Amino acid sequence: MVGREIAAADHPSKEIREVLKRLVSKGWVLRSEGHWGTLYCPCEDHCTVIRVGGTPKNPSQDARRIQRKAKWCPLPPDDPRAALRGGGVVN
Template structure:
Protein backbone atom coordinates (compact mmCIF):
# COMPACT_ATOMS: atom_id res chain seq x y z
CA UNK A 1 0.00 0.00 0.00
CA UNK A 2 1.45 3.25 -1.12
CA UNK A 3 -1.03 6.07 -0.51
CA UNK A 4 -2.89 7.26 2.54
CA UNK A 5 -5.94 5.37 3.69
CA UNK A 6 -9.26 6.68 2.34
CA UNK A 7 -12.80 6.52 3.65
CA UNK A 8 -15.51 5.03 1.44
CA UNK A 9 -17.54 8.20 2.15
CA UNK A 10 -14.97 10.18 0.13
CA UNK A 11 -16.17 8.68 -3.17
CA UNK A 12 -18.41 11.02 -5.22
CA UNK A 13 -20.75 8.31 -6.63
CA UNK A 14 -23.33 6.79 -4.25
CA UNK A 15 -23.46 3.39 -6.02
CA UNK A 16 -19.70 2.90 -5.72
CA UNK A 17 -19.74 4.34 -2.19
CA UNK A 18 -22.25 1.68 -1.09
CA UNK A 19 -20.05 -1.18 -2.36
CA UNK A 20 -16.94 0.40 -0.82
CA UNK A 21 -18.71 0.78 2.54
CA UNK A 22 -19.61 -2.91 2.54
CA UNK A 23 -16.11 -4.06 1.54
CA UNK A 24 -14.32 -1.81 4.06
CA UNK A 25 -16.61 -3.18 6.78
CA UNK A 26 -15.49 -6.68 5.74
CA UNK A 27 -11.85 -5.77 6.27
CA UNK A 28 -10.73 -4.48 2.86
CA UNK A 29 -8.34 -1.48 2.93
CA UNK A 30 -9.01 1.51 0.66
CA UNK A 31 -5.93 3.59 -0.21
CA UNK A 32 -5.28 6.64 -2.35
CA UNK A 33 -3.55 5.31 -5.48
CA UNK A 34 -3.92 5.66 -9.24
CA UNK A 35 -6.69 7.88 -10.51
CA UNK A 36 -8.72 7.69 -7.30
CA UNK A 37 -8.04 4.68 -5.13
CA UNK A 38 -7.31 0.99 -4.78
CA UNK A 39 -8.83 -1.73 -2.59
CA UNK A 40 -6.57 -4.30 -0.91
CA UNK A 41 -8.08 -7.63 0.14
CA UNK A 42 -8.04 -8.75 3.79
CA UNK A 43 -6.16 -12.04 3.05
CA UNK A 44 -2.69 -12.63 4.36
CA UNK A 45 -0.19 -11.36 1.81
CA UNK A 46 -2.74 -9.10 0.12
CA UNK A 47 -3.63 -11.51 -2.69
CA UNK A 48 -5.97 -9.17 -4.60
CA UNK A 49 -6.08 -5.46 -5.41
CA UNK A 50 -8.94 -3.68 -7.16
CA UNK A 51 -8.62 -0.26 -8.82
CA UNK A 52 -11.45 2.13 -7.93
CA UNK A 53 -12.29 4.79 -10.54
CA UNK A 54 -13.11 8.26 -9.22
CA UNK A 55 -15.48 9.35 -11.97
CA UNK A 56 -16.77 6.29 -13.81
CA UNK A 57 -19.00 6.85 -16.84
CA UNK A 58 -21.52 4.37 -15.45
CA UNK A 59 -21.40 4.26 -11.64
CA UNK A 60 -23.70 1.23 -11.37
CA UNK A 61 -21.54 -0.83 -13.70
CA UNK A 62 -18.36 0.24 -11.88
CA UNK A 63 -19.91 -0.78 -8.54
CA UNK A 64 -20.90 -4.21 -9.92
CA UNK A 65 -17.39 -4.74 -11.33
CA UNK A 66 -15.79 -3.90 -7.98
CA UNK A 67 -18.16 -6.28 -6.16
CA UNK A 68 -17.52 -9.06 -8.69
CA UNK A 69 -13.74 -8.72 -8.43
CA UNK A 70 -13.99 -8.69 -4.62
CA UNK A 71 -15.94 -11.98 -4.74
CA UNK A 72 -12.85 -13.62 -6.30
CA UNK A 73 -10.81 -13.18 -3.13
CA UNK A 74 -9.75 -16.64 -1.91
CA UNK A 75 -10.51 -16.35 1.81
CA UNK A 76 -9.66 -19.36 3.99
CA UNK A 77 -12.37 -22.03 4.45
CA UNK A 78 -13.06 -21.15 8.09
CA UNK A 79 -13.44 -17.39 7.50
CA UNK A 80 -17.00 -16.18 8.33
CA UNK A 81 -16.87 -13.64 5.48
CA UNK A 82 -16.58 -16.42 2.88
CA UNK A 83 -19.78 -16.87 0.86
CA UNK A 84 -21.48 -20.30 1.24
Protein backbone atom coordinates in the same frame (compact mmCIF):
# COMPACT_ATOMS: atom_id res chain seq x y z
CA MET B 1 0.38 -0.34 -0.43
CA VAL B 2 1.66 3.14 -0.94
CA GLY B 3 -0.98 5.86 -0.49
CA ARG B 4 -2.75 6.96 2.64
CA GLU B 5 -5.91 5.24 3.81
CA ILE B 6 -9.11 6.96 2.69
CA ALA B 7 -12.76 6.60 3.70
CA ALA B 8 -15.27 4.89 1.45
CA ALA B 9 -17.63 7.80 2.13
CA ASP B 10 -15.29 10.09 0.16
CA HIS B 11 -16.22 8.55 -3.21
CA PRO B 12 -18.46 10.86 -5.31
CA SER B 13 -20.68 8.05 -6.68
CA LYS B 14 -23.45 6.73 -4.42
CA GLU B 15 -23.46 3.21 -5.93
CA ILE B 16 -19.70 2.78 -5.61
CA ARG B 17 -19.67 4.38 -2.16
CA GLU B 18 -22.12 1.73 -0.87
CA VAL B 19 -20.02 -1.14 -2.25
CA LEU B 20 -16.84 0.37 -0.80
CA LYS B 21 -18.45 0.82 2.64
CA ARG B 22 -19.54 -2.82 2.66
CA LEU B 23 -16.07 -4.08 1.67
CA VAL B 24 -14.20 -1.84 4.13
CA SER B 25 -16.46 -3.09 6.94
CA LYS B 26 -15.35 -6.63 6.02
CA GLY B 27 -11.67 -5.76 6.40
CA TRP B 28 -10.71 -4.50 2.94
CA VAL B 29 -8.27 -1.56 2.92
CA LEU B 30 -8.96 1.47 0.71
CA ARG B 31 -5.94 3.62 -0.14
CA SER B 32 -5.48 6.80 -2.16
CA GLU B 33 -3.62 5.49 -5.21
CA GLY B 34 -4.04 5.77 -8.95
CA HIS B 35 -6.84 7.94 -10.32
CA TRP B 36 -8.83 7.78 -7.08
CA GLY B 37 -8.13 4.73 -4.96
CA THR B 38 -7.18 1.09 -4.67
CA LEU B 39 -8.85 -1.66 -2.62
CA TYR B 40 -6.72 -4.37 -1.01
CA CYS B 41 -8.28 -7.60 0.23
CA PRO B 42 -7.95 -8.54 3.91
CA CYS B 43 -5.57 -11.45 3.22
CA GLU B 44 -2.00 -11.04 4.44
CA ASP B 45 -0.66 -11.39 0.90
CA HIS B 46 -3.38 -9.12 -0.60
CA CYS B 47 -4.31 -11.69 -3.24
CA THR B 48 -6.94 -9.35 -4.73
CA VAL B 49 -6.29 -5.71 -5.64
CA ILE B 50 -9.06 -3.60 -7.21
CA ARG B 51 -8.55 -0.19 -8.81
CA VAL B 52 -11.35 2.30 -8.08
CA GLY B 53 -11.81 5.23 -10.45
CA GLY B 54 -13.10 8.57 -9.22
CA THR B 55 -15.36 9.45 -12.14
CA PRO B 56 -16.55 6.31 -13.95
CA LYS B 57 -18.71 6.71 -17.06
CA ASN B 58 -21.23 4.23 -15.66
CA PRO B 59 -21.14 4.14 -11.83
CA SER B 60 -23.63 1.27 -11.53
CA GLN B 61 -21.59 -0.91 -13.84
CA ASP B 62 -18.38 -0.01 -12.05
CA ALA B 63 -19.96 -0.86 -8.67
CA ARG B 64 -20.91 -4.30 -10.04
CA ARG B 65 -17.36 -4.76 -11.35
CA ILE B 66 -15.92 -4.02 -7.90
CA GLN B 67 -18.34 -6.46 -6.24
CA ARG B 68 -17.54 -9.14 -8.80
CA LYS B 69 -13.77 -8.75 -8.38
CA ALA B 70 -14.11 -8.73 -4.57
CA LYS B 71 -15.35 -12.32 -4.80
CA TRP B 72 -11.91 -13.33 -6.12
CA CYS B 73 -10.51 -13.11 -2.61
CA PRO B 74 -10.85 -16.74 -1.58
CA LEU B 75 -10.94 -16.67 2.23
CA PRO B 76 -11.70 -14.19 5.00
CA PRO B 77 -8.74 -13.49 7.32
CA ASP B 78 -10.27 -15.36 10.29
CA ASP B 79 -10.84 -18.56 8.30
CA PRO B 80 -8.51 -21.29 9.62
CA ARG B 81 -7.97 -22.60 6.08
CA ALA B 82 -6.23 -19.31 5.19
CA ALA B 83 -3.18 -20.43 7.21
CA LEU B 84 -2.67 -23.29 4.77
CA ARG B 85 -1.81 -20.84 1.99
CA GLY B 86 -0.10 -18.28 4.19
CA GLY B 87 -3.00 -15.82 4.28
CA GLY B 88 -3.82 -15.85 7.97
CA VAL B 89 -2.89 -16.94 11.46
CA VAL B 90 -4.43 -19.86 13.31
CA ASN B 91 -4.70 -19.49 17.08
